[in-house]
Amino acid sequence: MRYTIFFLIFLPNILASIDEEWQKFKIYYKKTYSSQADEQEHYENFKENLNEIELHNRLFEKGQVSYRKGITKFADLTDDEFVAKYRFDKRPPKIYLDEPGYESSKNASDRFDWREKGAVSKVKNQDTCGACWIFASVGALEGLYFRKTNKSIVLSEQNLIDCISNHTCKGGWPETVFQYIYSGKGINTEDDYPRTPSPGQCKFQKLKNVPLTIKDVGFVKNDEEALKKALVKKGPIVLCLYAGEKWKLYESGVWYERECSDIPNHAVLLVGYGSENGHDYWLIKNSHSEDWGENGYIKIARNKHRNYCSITKFAIYVE
Numbered sequence: 088m089r090y091t092i093f094f095l096i097f098l099p100n101i102l103a104s105i106d107e108e109w110q111k112f113k114i115y116y117k118k119t120y121s122s123q124a125d126e127q128e129h130y131e132n133f134k135e136n137l138n139e140i141e142l143h144n145r146l147f148e149k150g151q152v153s154y155r156k157g158i159t160k161f162a163d164l165t166d167d168e169f170v171a172k173y174r175f176d177k178r179p180p181k182i183y184l185d186e187p188g189y190e191s192s193k194n195a196s197d198r199f200d201w202r203e204k205g206a207v208s209k210v211k212n213q214d215t216c217g218a219c220w221i222f223a224s225v226g227a228l229e230g231l232y233f234r235k236t237n238k239s240i241v242l243s244e245q246n247l248i249d250c251i252s253n254h255t256c257k258g259g260w261p262e263t264v265f266q267y268i269y270s271g272k273g274i275n276t277e278d279d280y281p282r283t284p285s286p287g288q289c290k291f292q293k294l295k296n297v298p299l300t301i302k303d304v305g306f307v308k309n310d311e312e313a314l315k316k317a318l319v320k321k322g323p324i325v326l327c328l329y330a331g332e333k334w335k336l337y338e339s340g341v342w343y344e345r346e347c348s349d350i351p352n353h354a355v356l357l358v359g360y361g362s363e364n365g366h367d368y369w370l371i372k373n374s375h376s377e378d379w380g381e382n383g384y385i386k387i388a389r390n391k392h393r394n395y396c397s398i399t400k401f402a403i404y405v406e
């Protein structure tokens with residue numbers, strides 16, 4: 088479920104309607120603030136974001152941009168706050184200019200989606216724990232399990248958050264997770280090892296270990312065609328890409344900004360690809376629960392620039 092601010096434009100009393108939107112936002116996302124000053128500050132951010140959403144979506148209606156912005160749960164944050172809170176370190180930006188000979192295929196029947204086969208679990212929520220690398224890797228392991236058994240499974244990120252080290256919420260690399268599983272340390276399902284608000288002691292139950300053997304882990308060739316093939320052949324793939332402040336208000340459509348970095352700061356799970364309204368995209372599962380983006384997913388421009396936002400450079404498969 089989602090609400091829009093579409094009617095805002097038609098209301099005569101804009102200020103009153105912003106107030107109404109603010110009240111709705113706070114209730115919908117269960118927001119609380121430490122003081123009146125704190126709330127006032129976030130209300131000001133919200134107003135600015137509303138303005139940005141409205142201007143951007145006018146361009147979307149005219150077909151000048153390929154994705155829609157909306158009041159996401161991050162709409163009360165400034166860009167800097169969002170980046171700091173969700174631990175996306177800022178990277179030097181790269182301006183992507185048009186590349187001759189690098190044309191979008193715009194072929195609507197050229198699509199693939201691992202969700203339709205049952206290889207992808209529900210969208211999870213890392214919250215402010217910087218363990219995106221664990222969430223993305225567990226997604227790949229769920230895919231591996233599916234490909235080996237034909238059975239869907241929901242594995243426990245908390246298991247790895249608690250058991251890999253005492254600082255898993257401060258960032259890491261997917262290889263650490265695959266190494267951990269490869270060495271036979273084991274993993275429980277989410278039912279057996281549920282999510283907790285903060286990291287704790289390792290409570291892995293050996294008797295309930297989910298048998299998973301890893302034969303091979305590797306990088307996909309830094310190329311979009313190779314990534315497509317690897318996705319279909321080897322299952323959902325971990326991408327270490329750049330997720331910047333511009334993800335804050337993403338609601339739907341094919342995300343594209345001319346400015347992005349090609350140095351990664353976030354890990355996600357690639358589960359498919361396709362084309363929508365003439366824009367080719369990669370279908371990506373994020374770990375900020377279902378109430379962000381397209382039910383927890385983001386579509387990112389494909390066939391537009393080489394290694395756009397570092398999508399192809401650190402793509403890791405597991406077999």
Ligand SMILES: *[C@@H]1O[C@H](CO)[C@@H](O)[C@H](O)[C@H]1NC(C)=O
Nearest residue numbers: 192193194195196197198199
């Ligand atoms: C579009 O994609 C489909 C599926 O990959 C493929 O079979 C077809 O040949 C493509 N068509 C064009 C015109 O590229």
Ligand SMILES: *[C@@H]1O[C@H](CO)[C@@H](O)[C@H](O)[C@H]1NC(C)=O
Nearest residue numbers: 204232233234235236237238
């Ligand atoms: C999985 O299902 C497919 C199609 O139903 C079947 O061809 C394949 O043998 C099954 N694989 C396993 C490991 O059960």
Ligand SMILES: *[C@@H]1O[C@H](CO)[C@@H](O)[C@H](O)[C@H]1NC(C)=O
Nearest residue numbers: 249250251252253254288289
């Ligand atoms: C976390 O720290 C405690 C106390 O130093 C230690 O006993 C425990 O083994 C550590 N856990 C992990 C997963 O490293």
